[in-house]
Amino acid sequence: MDCRVIHKKVLVLYYSQSGQLKRVLDMLIAPLQQCADVQCDFHQIQPLRPYPYPWPFYSFFNVFPEAVYLDGCKVEPIEAEDEYDLIILGYTSWFLSPSVPVTGFLKTNQAKRLFKDKPVVTVIACRDMWLIAQEKMKALLAALGARLIDNVVLTDQGKSLYTFVTTPRWMLTGKKDAFWFFPKAGVSEEAMEASSRFGERLCVALGNNEERNKAPLLADMGAVNVNGKLIATERIAHRSFLIWSKLIKKAGPPNSAGRNIVITIYSLFLLTLVLTVVPLNMFIRKIIYPFRKKALDAAVSYYEQPSGR
Ligand SMILES: Cc1cc2nc3c(=O)[nH]c(=O)nc-3n(C[C@H](O)[C@H](O)[C@H](O)COP(=O)(O)O)c2cc1C
Numbered sequence: 001m002d003c004r005v006i007h008k009k010v011l012v013l014y015y016s017q018s019g020q021l022k023r024v025l026d027m028l029i030a031p032l033q034q035c036a037d038v039q040c041d042f043h044q045i046q047p048l049r050p051y052p053y054p055w056p057f058y059s060f061f062n063v064f065p066e067a068v069y070l071d072g073c074k075v076e077p078i079e080a081e082d083e084y085d086l087i088i089l090g091y092t093s094w095f096l097s098p099s100v101p102v103t104g105f106l107k108t109n110q111a112k113r114l115f116k117d118k119p120v121v122t123v124i125a126c127r128d129m130w131l132i133a134q135e136k137m138k139a140l141l142a143a144l145g146a147r148l149i150d151n152v153v154l155t156d157q158g159k160s161l162y163t164f165v166t167t168p169r170w171m172l173t174g175k176k177d178a179f180w181f182f183p184k185a186g187v188s189e190e191a192m193e194a195s196s197r198f199g200e201r202l203c204v205a206l207g208n209n210e211e212r213n214k215a216p217l218l219a220d221m222g223a224v225n226v227n228g229k230l231i232a233t234e235r236i237a238h239r240s241f242l243i244w245s246k247l248i249k250k251a252g253p254p255n256s257a258g259r260n261i262v263i264t265i266y267s268l269f270l271l272t273l274v275l276t277v278v279p280l281n282m283f284i285r286k287i288i289y290p291f292r293k294k295a296l297d298a299a300v301s302y303y304e305q306p307s308g309r
Pocket residue numbers: 015016017018019020021022055060063092093094095096097125126127128129130167171
């Protein structure tokens with residue numbers, strides 16, 4: 001590793017429930033911590049009222065409207081220094097949006113001070129739907145005056161059809177093990193271990209002051225892998241999320257009887273949608289794919305930015 005002696009400070013911020021995202025960051029940061037004269041400060045964002053894990057069914061859906069509308073939640077201030085050379089922000093996707101505690105932190109005055117004019121690398125570990133969440137993250141970071149320079153994404157192992165079962169099972173029961181023909185839930189060990197390559201690259205980049213430039217530091221390293229098939233699904237799902245979130249909010253405050261009634265209706269609607277409209281949509285898209293290839297390729301390369309494939 002080529003590290004010159006320049007003192008650099010890196011702030012690593014994240015919110016992780018099961019510890020998966022924390023492990024991803026631990027592996028990614030490990031080479032950076034070995035790097036001469038780079039100081040890494042690790043801070044977990046703490047909501048004032050902790051969220052449960054595993055999630056009871058109604059608690060899980062109760063956060064849906066606030067996540068979608070980026071309301072955030074109240075969080076503890078972190079004990080960070082005032083100035084950092086680079087911020088690594090780890091977040092998970094909740095209902096196609098950054099998780100509520102991370103949004104909550106990004107809306108604080110402390111975030112305004114920490115992020116202003118700072119280069120930011122986002123690190124996402126989620127099931128496989130993060131495109132809209134990252135669009136929302138871009139807006140939150142822009143509002144803070146931060147510069148998003150890279151995005152690293154790790155998604156759960158197995159096909160979408162399988163993770164549609166394994167990820168919610170894990171969230172609602174805490175069980176991650178493989179069963180029947182389903183793979184283990186979560187990001188694979190290999191993918192987590194391989195993320196150390198980003199830490200190695202960041203060490204070199206910080207040594208060369210590259211974080212001061214506009215160019216990404218993690219280009220052409222496989223930082224993201226955009227699944228083109230999910231672009232339309234995410235866009236359609238998000239439109240319906242905005243409508244249903246409004247209805248659920250109108251039905252009552254979090255955990256009220258009114259809200260839980262609408263959540264029950266919504267979850268049945270969602271299940272029907274997934275079992276009928278989603279396969280139909282996938283089938284139609286397969287047929288029209290040759291005619292839409294150009295537009296799809298353009299959308300994929302848009303979502304791959306800033307780090308690229
Ligand atoms: C309330 C909730 C909603 C979620 N929604 C999504 C989602 O829209 N897209 C996705 O890819 N993963 C989603 N996930 C999975 C998370 O992104 C993440 O993989 C999981 O919470 C494990 O992360 P952690 O244990 O490190 O916090 C959701 C999880 C929770 C708890």
